[in-house]
C-alpha cells in the first residue's frame with residue numbers, strides 16, 4: 699500500500715500479509731453509569747482481531763462512553779472486557795493504554811510542543827524509551843501519516859487534518875493492538891476529512907483492529923467489517939454494512955438512517 703511504501707515497512711510475510719497483529723476485543727454485559735444516569739445497559743460486542751468496527755447512533759446513546767470503557771478512561775459498573783482473552787479490568791490502566799490507543803475529536807495535542815515532540819512524548823513518558831529511539835520511531839510514524847515535512851511545526855501552525863494525523867501517529871507509535879477513534883473527523887473542515895478517513899481506511903487494510911465511532915456513513919459502509927448501531931445505552935443492531943444500511947431490521951435504526959443518509 700501507499701502507506702507501507704511511504705514508511706518503507708512492507709509486510710514481512712509476503713504480499714497481502716497484515717502489518718499489524720491486532721488484538722481481539724470481547725465486551726460482555728457491560729454497564730456504566732454517571733451517578734444516577736445509566737449510560738450503558740448491558741452491551742455485548744465482539745471485535746475480531748484485525749477488523750474494523752464502526753459504531754453509529756444518535757448523540758447521547760453511549761458511544762463515547764463505550765470507547766472510554768475500552769481503555770478505562772472511565773470504569774464500568776458491571777460486565778467484562780477481554781483483550782485477547784485477558785480481562786482489561788485486571789490490568790493496570792497504564793499498561794492497558796499501551797495496548798489500546800485512542801484518538802479524539804479534538805486531537806488533544808500539547809500546544810507548546812512540535813509534532814515530533816508530541817509523538818515522542820508518549821514514548822519517553824509512558825514507554826520510558828530513550829530519546830534517540832523515541833525520535834526514530836516518531837519520525838517513522840510521522841512519515842507514515844504523510845507529515846515528515848511538518849515534524850518541527852507546532853499544532854497551531856498545522857491544519858486540523860494535519861493535527862489529527864499527528865494524533866494518529868502518536869497512537870501508532872505506541873504499537874497498540876487496538877485503536878479507538880471517537881468522531882475524529884467531526885471537528886475538521888470538510889475538505890480535510892477525506893485525508894484522515896483515507897489514512898484510517900489504510901490502517902484497517904493493514905490489519906489494525908479498530909473501533910470507530912463515526913457519523914461518516916460512507917466510511918462505515920466502505921471500510922467496516924461490522925457496523926454497530928447504539929441507542930439509549932444498548933446495541934440495537936450489529937452486522938455487516940450491507941445488512942445495517944440496506945436491510946435494517948429495527949424501526950429505530952430505520953428512523954436513524956432516514957435522518958442521517
Ligand code: ADP
Pocket residue numbers: 732735737755756757758759760761762763764
Ligand atoms: P455519545 O458519544 O453517543 O454521544 P456519550 O457516551 O458521550 O454518548 O454520553 C452518553 C450519556 O452520558 C449522555 O446522556 C451524556 O449526557 C452522559 N454523559 C457523558 N459524559 C458524562 C459525564 N462525564 N458526566 C455525566 N454524564 C455524562
Ligand code: MG
Pocket residue numbers: 761762763881
Ligand atoms: Mg460521543
